[in-house]
Amino acid sequence: xEIEQEGTVDEKGVAEYGEMMRGSDDKRGMHYVVWEDLxxxxxxxxxxxxxxLLNGLNGYAExxxxxxxxxxxxxxxxxxxxxxxxxxxxxVVMSGNVLINGKKxxxxxxxxxxxxxxxxxxxxxxxxxxxxxxxxxxxxASTSKEEVNDMIEGVIMExxxxxxxDRLIGNWHLRGISGGEKKRxxxxxxxxxxxxxxxxxxxxxGLDSASAYFVVQTLRNIAHDGKTVISSIxxxxxEVFSLFDHLFLLSGGQTIYFGxxxxxxxxxxxxxxxxxxRRNPSDHxxxxxxxxxxxxxxxxxxxxxxxxxxxxxxxxxxxxAILIEKYRWSEHSTTARARIKxxxxxxxxxxxESRRKCEAKWWKQLLTLTHRSFVNMSRDVGYYWIRIxxxxxxxxxxxxxxxxxxxxxxxxxxxxxxxxxxxxxxxFMSIGxxxxxxxxxxxxxx
Numbered sequence: 001x002e003i004e005q006e007g008t009v010d011e012k013g014v015a016e017y018g019e020m021m022r023g024s025d026d027k028r029g030m031h032y033v034v035w036e037d038l039x040x041x042x043x044x045x046x047x048x049x050x051x052x053l054l055n056g057l058n059g060y061a062e063x064x065x066x067x068x069x070x071x072x073x074x075x076x077x078x079x080x081x082x083x084x085x086x087x088x089x090x091x092v093v094m095s096g097n098v099l100i101n102g103k104k105x106x107x108x109x110x111x112x113x114x115x116x117x118x119x120x121x122x123x124x125x126x127x128x129x130x131x132x133x134x135x136x137x138x139x140x141a142s143t144s145k146e147e148v149n150d151m152i153e154g155v156i157m158e159x160x161x162x163x164x165x166d167r168l169i170g171n172w173h174l175r176g177i178s179g180g181e182k183k184r185x186x187x188x189x190x191x192x193x194x195x196x197x198x199x200x201x202x203x204x205x206g207l208d209s210a211s212a213y214f215v216v217q218t219l220r221n222i223a224h225d226g227k228t229v230i231s232s233i234x235x236x237x238x239e240v241f242s243l244f245d246h247l248f249l250l251s252g253g254q255t256i257y258f259g260x261x262x263x264x265x266x267x268x269x270x271x272x273x274x275x276x277x278r279r280n281p282s283d284h285x286x287x288x289x290x291x292x293x294x295x296x297x298x299x300x301x302x303x304x305x306x307x308x309x310x311x312x313x314x315x316x317x318x319x320x321a322i323l324i325e326k327y328r329w330s331e332h333s334t335t336a337r338a339r340i341k342x343x344x345x346x347x348x349x350x351x352x353e354s355r356r357k358c359e360a361k362w363w364k365q366l367l368t369l370t371h372r373s374f375v376n377m378s379r380d381v382g383y384y385w386i387r388i389x390x391x392x393x394x395x396x397x398x399x400x401x402x403x404x405x406x407x408x409x410x411x412x413x414x415x416x417x418x419x420x421x422x423x424x425x426x427x428f429m430s431i432g433x434x435x436x437x438x439x440x441x442x443x444x445x446x
Contacts, residue, residue, distance in 0.1 A: 030063040031111070031197040031228045032343050033084060037441055040079055040088065040253075053079045054253045061230050063196070065222040066216075066243070068261065069232040070282065071250035072290035077232035078117070078201055080250065084230065085114050085199045096194050100197075102344050103252050110408050113190035117201040119182040120443055121165035123171025124379035125372070127185055128152065130169065134189045136368045139204065141361045151192060159188040162213060180211040187215065191222060198222065200231040216243045225439040251289035256323050259332040272328040273319060289320045339364060373440065387429065398422060 040054040054076050061067050061084075069077045082088050084098055097104065121130060131152050139148060156165050161184060169185070170176020177185070186333040189202060202218070204212035216236070220243045233240075247261040257264050264285065265275050275284040314322075327333055360368075377384045403419045405411040 004403075019230070030226060032063070032102070032287070033061040033197065033228060033230070034097075034099040034102075034340050034343055035059055035084060036081070036097045036099075036340060038083060038098065040076075040083055040092055040094050040147060042092050052253055054083065056096070056338060057250075057253075057255055058257075058340060059248055060336070060343055061228050061246070062343070063226050064224050065234055065245040066220050066229040066231065067246040068241075068244040069230065069248045069250065070234070070236075070270065070285070071256070072286050073234070074223075074252075075250040075289075076253040077234075077250060080248075081199055081232050082199055087114065096396050097278070099344060111195055112197045112405065113193070113195040113199070115187050115190050115198070115200040115203060117205060119179075119186045121169050121182060121185065122372075122376055122439065123169045123174065124376045126166050127177065127181070128156065128165045130185065131155060131188060131192065133368055133372050135192055137360055137365055138193055141364060155188045155192050158191070158440065159184045159218060161185060161188065168379075171380075179206045180208065183207060184215060192405075194227075196227055198227060200229070202232050202234055204233060204236065206419070209239070211217075212237065213239050213243075216240050220244075235286060236282050239279070241282050242261050246388065249285060249289070253294055254320075254324055255327060256285075256289055257327055258330065258336050263332070266329065267327070267332060268323070271323055273323070288316065289323065290316055294347070308363045365443060369440075376440065390429070391441050394422075394425065 036058055036059040038054055039052065042053065044049045050093065057080065067078055071077050073190075079088075079092075082093055086098075088094055097421075125133070135148050135152055139151070143151075156162060161181065164177045164181050168174060168176045169182065183203060183206065187200070190198065203215055203219070207215065216231075219229050223245070236244075239345075241261065244261040246259065247264050248258045249256040250293045257267055259267070265281050268275060268285065268288065273284075273288050275281050350421065397416060399422070402414060
């Protein structure tokens, strides 16, 4: 039902929007990403031990392709994504090479975008207002107001947000848009500038199958427009899985498979673990390599069969070890190494224009942020109106208590006590505003 409604999008408008942004894409160039012998470790992980999150990974990502990083929980999907995007925390150590167009470099603002798993949005704004503020903060100052409005409407249509465009996002005291619409809004904010390289951390989490299919189909269209899209994903449906071009399958920080997504089933079959008919391939892959439940008692494991029609008698840890070894000596691994070398050599020396952190003028950013802050405060009942009510009530109480204290020496102490009480109260009340400030800081830093 949801797909049918979203199918009514004005395709002409979306096409014009994509055509309008394509000119700037040509200037930015394409991003070829290569990672070689990539390892990430946590030096002091409990009792001074070292924990290895990623172990010697090799792979690549190309324009016009959408790549899925898949694996069970704790396999290293988000860590790999953060390592490629340069967003690793300071308490980890990374070794190996991550090359962009054949060189080690910092990722440029505007040409690269990252969609986090958590939706960090201001609940007091509408969908259209959120996109509008983001556009005014991030688009070049040379962009006319008409062009900005066209981009805003285009990205709303592209992500199927027309019906909720003028609804509030929602917060703790106000019900707003659904979780799926929030996820699509988060993606819309990042594709607004048409980045050449797009990272997404589980963009389908919390979505129903229809919404997940629509989101991934949109990402596929973006990728096939000359962009490089890398997305971690937990357990997609068979329809969503068929949309991916490349698959990087991880377990315990090690490579299980890397190559064309549609050839993964063939690889598992050759390794001795064929996917049963009418089963979702992603379900089969995760059941084979998720060794978290090997310690579960046999009586509980007997109630679930990992491979229908195949009695291997092997634990998932053993299956995982076999698959790792099979891939290491497979044609897929050989092809990947050859392609990594080819991409590194072809793009060696290629450079693209260095871009400033933000192309909008500082005064435009200041006006936009100030306006957004006033709108946010005026609509937030807890931050603005309740505080005003408390201040008015406090003023009446203090004014009543200290009314007519006189001008004697004793009244001087009374006036001092009144001033100290008001100063202390105002100080502690101002601390309550930090929560709203931190919320806006999170939105600005995404």
